[in-house]
Amino acid sequence: MNDMIDMSQFVEAKSDQLNADDLIGAPRTITVRKVTGNDGDQPVSIFYEGDNNKPFKPCKTMRRVLLGVWGRNAADYVGRSMTLYRDDSVTFGGLNVGGIRISHMSHIDKKTVVVVMKTKGKKAGIEIQPLADAPRQQRQGGQQTPEQWADKFIANVAKTDNADALNAMVSKHLPTLDRLNDDLRAKCDDAVAERLAELMPGAGRADHEHGDQFPGDEADGWEA
DSSP states (O other): OOOOOOGGGSSSSSSSSOOOOGGSSOOOOEEEEEEESSSSSSOEEEETOOTTOOOOOOHHHHHHHHHHHOOHHHHOOOTTTEEEEETTEETTTEEEEEEEEEEEESSSSEEEEEEEETTTEEEHHHHHHHHOOOOBOOOOOOOHHOOOHHHHHHHHHHHHHHHHHHHHHHHHHHHHTSOOOOHHHHHHHHHHHHHHHHHSSSSSSGGGGGOOOOOOOOOOOOOO
C-alpha cells in the first residue's frame, strides 16, 4: 500500500506569513491563539494553532469582516476558528494574483452578511457561513475547551456499538479533530483504534492470522 504524499508541503511559499499560495488545493480551518497589532500595510497578525510562526495577516476587507462578525475586541478572537480559502479572482496590478478570504467562522449560528467597500464608491455584501462542528458555548456561559471536547468525543467513541457507527462519527467530527493539538489528536485516535479493535477483533491481526485471504487484500480502516 502506498503512503499518501501531501503535495502541498512542496509548494509552500517561503515567507513570514500565510500566503494565498499555501491554500492551493484546499481551504484551511485555523483556531486563533493570539492577535497582535502594529504599524504598516499589514497591521494585524493572527497567530493560530500549528502556524509555524507564520501568521495570517488579513487584508483590509477581511479585517472589516472580522470586525463585523466577532466585534472590536481582538482578544475575544482567541480560541475561535475560521476557514480560509484562496480566492483566484483577487487582482493586483491587473494580474490575478489570488488572495486569502474567509468563508466560515465559529461563534455564529446562521449566515452573516458583512457589507464592505469593494471598489471606489461601490459596496458589496460578503457572506460568512457558520463553521460546522465548531465548539459551542456551554449553557453555563463558559466556552468548551479542546480538552473537554476531546473527553466528550472519547466517551461517545466508547458508546458506539458497531464499526459503521464509529466510522460515521469520526467522519462527522474530522474538521474538529484536525484542529486539535498533536497530543489530543493522538488521544482521540487511540480511543478510536481501541474501540475498533473491540468491535472488529480480527482487524488488527497480521495477514497470516486471518485464514484464507488473497495477497494484497487489506481491511478497511476508519480513516477517511
